Amino acid sequence: MQAPGPARRAILAGVVLVGLLAMAGAVRWVATPGVPELGAAAGGQKASAVVQRGGFVMGSYVQITASGPQAAAGVDAALHEVRRLGALFDRFEPSSPVAQASRYAGTSAVEVPPEVAELARLASALAGQSGGAFDPTVAPLVDVWGFGDEYDHHPPQAPPDPARVERARALVDYRGLRLTRAADGSWRLGLDREGMALDLGAAAQGYAADRAIAVLQEHGVASALVDVGGEIRALGPRPGSDDGWRVAVRDPREPDRYVTTLSVRDGAVATSGDYERFFEYQGRRYSHLLDPRTGEPEQGIASVTVLHPSAAVADALATALAVLGPEAGLELLEQWQPARAMLVTTAGEVLWLDARPRIEP
Numbered sequence: 001m002q003a004p005g006p007a008r009r010a011i012l013a014g015v016v017l018v019g020l021l022a023m024a025g026a027v028r029w030v031a032t033p034g035v036p037e038l039g040a041a042a043g044g045q046k047a048s049a050v051v052q053r054g055g056f057v058m059g060s061y062v063q064i065t066a067s068g069p070q071a072a073a074g075v076d077a078a079l080h081e082v083r084r085l086g087a088l089f090d091r092f093e094p095s096s097p098v099a100q101a102s103r104y105a106g107t108s109a110v111e112v113p114p115e116v117a118e119l120a121r122l123a124s125a126l127a128g129q130s131g132g133a134f135d136p137t138v139a140p141l142v143d144v145w146g147f148g149d150e151y152d153h154h155p156p157q158a159p160p161d162p163a164r165v166e167r168a169r170a171l172v173d174y175r176g177l178r179l180t181r182a183a184d185g186s187w188r189l190g191l192d193r194e195g196m197a198l199d200l201g202a203a204a205q206g207y208a209a210d211r212a213i214a215v216l217q218e219h220g221v222a223s224a225l226v227d228v229g230g231e232i233r234a235l236g237p238r239p240g241s242d243d244g245w246r247v248a249v250r251d252p253r254e255p256d257r258y259v260t261t262l263s264v265r266d267g268a269v270a271t272s273g274d275y276e277r278f279f280e281y282q283g284r285r286y287s288h289l290l291d292p293r294t295g296e297p298e299q300g301i302a303s304v305t306v307l308h309p310s311a312a313v314a315d316a317l318a319t320a321l322a323v324l325g326p327e328a329g330l331e332l333l334e335q336w337q338p339a340r341a342m343l344v345t346t347a348g349e350v351l352w353l354d355a356r357p358r359i360e361p
Ligand code: AMP
Pocket: 133, 134, 135, 136, 138, 142, 147, 199, 201, 202, 203, 271, 272, 273, 276, 288, 289, 290, 291, 292, 315, 316, 318, 319, 323
């Protein structure tokens, strides 16, 4: 996810609002005219107010929009929850549970909070179903390719030495991730071999979007949109209408153009793209979406957008499908109905994959 420039940062730092285009890394949501402006209701009634707040979490822009009487309190609490989860899943913060599990790889399992256990379970399930194309222990490969912590300051200039890639690839194996639950209900996460490391970054933003929606619902909010670095979850209709929220999917090669606009209500849209973190070398693009089976960045898919009721699932599937491509991707989608996906190939083709059962006339 690319950080916005200073001007944009300034605009988005505080309480902002409504009726405008809101930029996210991969996706834009579009609020159409007719959305009531904050404070525009007669007599300052807050019931119709739309509240929108944002901030940065783990290098990505987060934006939460909600309407209704409890919207302001709900949005604040939801943002707080996203920040809390961002800290848990930050593998570059040495004290985070994800970093601790990696630190003790090959030595001992560490206790992790239920949120980390839940996402690790989802990621492990997807890893098995995808034959390891998706793998939550991909971290050594991410780092050797230069897409880790240093990417923002020192983006890589060239592919790493093949011997280093091979050493990193040999450490990537989801079957070495052990999750156990103790009698008291606590979770422990262990990694079999020294040098292995956990990376839940392929689904953490979607997971945080799901949690933010749950917090908003606890506040009685019935209409909201949560955008965590381009992974989006919608609740209820768009304010002032019976329709869903409009989510526009970015053209992976033309940031100012959309491939399509989706209407989303009570569901999630997540996008993975080869334009988020990448470098070019000798005319070829190398992206952060890595295929653990080869050790190389995926080739041929520019972006994948997945629709699913859960943002965590949509987020994980989007990353998985970028690596798997359309045929194997459709097989994986069949196991996650009612998932749908839109792939944009590097040749510019747009492919829709829909695994939902068809009702024959
Ligand atoms: P996303 O933007 O959701 O597609 O997540 C991309 C991030 O997922 C990368 O920056 C890596 O940290 C991680 N990742 C890359 N390749 C894989 C993979 N094959 N399986 C799981 N996670 C991956």
